[in-house]
Amino acid sequence: MEVDPTNSLPRIVTGLLAIFAVALGPVAVRAETFSPWQEWNFDQEQSGVLPGQFSIGTLFDGRQAGDWQILTTDRAKSPPHVLAQLMAKGAEHAYKITLVKEIVASDLNLEVAFLPIQGNADMGGGLIWRAADDRNYYLTRANPLEQNIRVYRVVNGVRHLLENFNQTIDVKRWHTLRVIHRGCDISIFYDDKQVFGLCDKTFQTGKIGLWTKSDAVTYFDDLQVQRLK
Numbered sequence: 333m334e335v336d337p338t339n340s341l342p343r344i345v346t347g348l349l350a351i352f353a354v355a356l357g358p359v360a361v362r363a364e365t366f367s368p369w370q371e372w373n374f375d376q377e378q379s380g381v382l383p384g385q386f387s388i389g390t391l392f393d394g395r396q397a398g399d400w401q402i403l404t405t406d407r408a409k410s411p412p413h414v415l416a417q418l419m420a421k422g423a424e425h426a427y428k429i430t431l432v433k434e435i436v437a438s439d440l441n442l443e444v445a446f447l448p449i450q451g452n453a454d455m456g457g458g459l460i461w462r463a464a465d466d467r468n469y470y471l472t473r474a475n476p477l478e479q480n481i482r483v484y485r486v487v488n489g490v491r492h493l494l495e496n497f498n499q500t501i502d503v504k505r506w507h508t509l510r511v512i513h514r515g516c517d518i519s520i521f522y523d524d525k526q527v528f529g530l531c532d533k534t535f536q537t538g539k540i541g542l543w544t545k546s547d548a549v550t551y552f553d554d555l556q557v558q559r560l561k
Contacts, residue, residue, distance in 0.1 A: 367559040370435065374413040374553065377402045382430070383415070386541075389429035389466025391422075392489060397466065398428030398544065409445045409506045409553040415542070417457065420450060422546045427489075429466045431541035432557075438462070438537040439560040443510040447551040448476050448503045454546035456501065459509050462535035470535060471543055472509055472520050472528075476501040481509075481522050485534045495520075497527040506553070514560060 377383045379402050389397035399419040408414045417428050440461060448456045458473025467489040474481045480498050484491045499522060501507065510521040520528035540557055544550045 366441075366561065369556050369558045372415070372432075372555040373410045374402055374415050375410065377413060379404045379413065385433055386415075386430045387433050389427075389431065391426050397426075398430070400428070400430045400542075403551070405551070407447060407551065409447070414447075414551040414553045415555070416449075416549070416551050417542070417544045418549055420547050420549050422453075424453065424546055426546055427466075427486075428544040428548075429460065429541060431460065431463055431466065431539045433539075435540050435557060436537060437540065437557065437559050439514045440540070441510070441512050441558040441560060442540055442556070443508060444542065444555045445506050445508050445553045446474070447506045447553075448501070449549040449551060451477065451546070451548035454544070454548045455503070455550075456548060457542065457544040457550035457552065459511055460539075460541035460543050461511055461513065462538040463541055464535065464538050468535065469538060469541070470511075470513075470518070470532070472511060473543060473545075474499070474501055474507060474509060474522060476503045481520070481527055483518065483520055483528055483530070485532060487534070494532060495528045495530055497522075499527065512560075 382400050391397050398417045400417050402413050403416040404412050442461050446457050455477045456475045458471050460469045463469030469486050472483040482496050483494045507523050512519040516531040516533045518530050542552050
């Protein structure tokens with residue numbers, strides 16, 4: 333039977349387009365969109381108090397979880413102010429937490445700069461996200477005493493280690509921690525270098541915040557969040 337090439341051509345083209353559509357996946361249909369960045373550089377805030385957008389959690393014994401306040405310092409990453417956690421004492425599992433009141437996000441791009449100041453039992457600090465409250469959240473933190481970066485899920489105030497990465501952390505300069513979380517996929521970056529890639533489904537949405545532990549005194553600056561859609 334003789335085949336008419338003019339009738340076959342449309343079917344060939346249609347087949348090729350279908351193959352390309354499968355190969356490209358959802359990106360070919362809908363590009364990912366992003367909300368604008370929200371940023372806190374703390375430079376317009378009053379020194380000596382906690383910004384109104386932030387709340388402080390409670391320790392396991394009911395006391396306020398840290399002395400969080402705006403500090404004027406020439407060591408600020410973006411002068412003149414930082415948000416500092418200044419309580420230089422605390423038990424081993426005293427988690428010093430501040431949360432942003434009005435920000436609730438699921439998929440996000442979250443970043444902060446931090447400067448370790450002092451600490452004998454613990455040092456450094458971290459980022460909190462998808463927090464239901466001050467006892468249930470994801471956490472990534474950098475500790476110069478242990479020279480490592482870790483990511484945890486915290487459930488009812490108890491940390492569960494998800495990943496550890498050994499990293500030299502210089503206490504004399506500012507560093508950045510960054511989280512990109514889409515669905516269950518979590519990517520953690522330290523000073524713009526990816527150190528973790530993992531999946532966890534414990535928390536679906538929640539607040540963002542900052543974290544230190546025990547006797548660590550830490551300065552934070554240039555907190556930024558972007559919702560991913």
